[in-house]
Amino acid sequence: MAASFPYLDLAIGVSFIYLLMALVCSTVNETIAGVINSRGKTLEKGILSLLHDPALKAEFYAHPLIQGIQDENDRLPSYIASNKFALALMDTLTGPAAANDPDALRKGVANLENKAARTALTAVLQNPQFKTDQQRLEAWYEQSMNRVSGWYKRTTQIRVFVLAAGVTLLMNADTLRILDTLWNNPTRSAVLIEDAKVRLQKGRPDAQTQAASPSDNDVIAKQEKQLLGQVAGWQGDWYKDWPGHTTAGFWCWIWYLLKNRFGGWLITILAVSLGAPFWFDTLSKFMNVRSAGKPPDQSSGTASA
16 A cells, blocks of 8 residues: 655645646647647748758749648648658759759759859768768758757747746646645645546657647546646635735735745746656656555564564
């Protein structure tokens, strides 16, 4: 039987709350990213930084190989495999000649009007580490995509931070207040732990697939919503639980909230912005420690025997 450690139970409860809030934020983020096609636009920006030539980039995207991987709305593809990139670019540069014709490829590069594009592609095609031009272009593309991934991650982190702030304020998720609530209500903390076990059984969340089910009902269960409402939310302090609420004005209330809630809000925002996978892993570790623990009396009794 698992032991009951108050501080560990408190850590599990808070981690579970962070996980639920992060799931909501990451799902909303992926929905926004899908609507505005931020992955496709970031990839297009990365390819333009490779080719240096807007006209060549436009010809590349007009190639049937690239057109064939666009969705039904003709949006920019969010992913292009390295072999398709190389083949489409080679075919664009060689014109009527075969795509794997090295002489035609170099002639096409030499005829480019953009000096930066001509210089970059000439250098790539002279790479002695690879045997074929396709391998050279594929390696060049794959190395550059690491930088593009970094661009997308930074953009995503900023958006998730903004969403975390919005969700935190909307829910009045003050970490300090949540800790106080769970510490003074062991029964509610125990319920959180049991629900956390159920959540862990669903597996590690993947942020990139959460946009497929943007409905809140698919993100967190009804029971989990109720638990969030019990430990957070604008239950009464937004109107009555502050001195002078009957006589002071709106800005006095804002000042009261900032003075008494800002620290707890900031902790929550920073924690939630770490993402659902982080808190899933953290929650799993805490739960494993709790499951491996032994009650003190049981341990001493075994030692005596």
